[in-house]
Amino acid sequence: xxxxxPTRIELKLDDIQEYDAMRREQESRKEQQTENRxxxxxxxxxxxxxxxxxxxxxxGYVPQPRMT
Numbered sequence: 620x621x622x623x624x625p626t627r628i629e630l631k632l633d634d635i636q637e638y639d640a641m642r643r644e645q646e647s648r649k650e651q652q653t654e655n656r657x658x659x660x661x662x663x664x665x666x667x668x669x670x671x672x673x674x675x676x677x678x679g680y681v682p683q684p685r686m687t
Contacts, residue, residue, distance in 0.1 A: 668676070675682070 674680075
């Protein structure tokens, strides 16, 4: 099998600036979400999730009720 030679990847100043802007925007959105959660229900109890629920949430699985 013939392998191709490695491709050079160049990082330009515009790319770095775009990345920084995108990262700042994501951080501000995350802060706003946490502020909104804290301001609406500061007394809400935290219910721990089971390991299976965490896995389902991570992979995007939504269990459907069985119809028998």
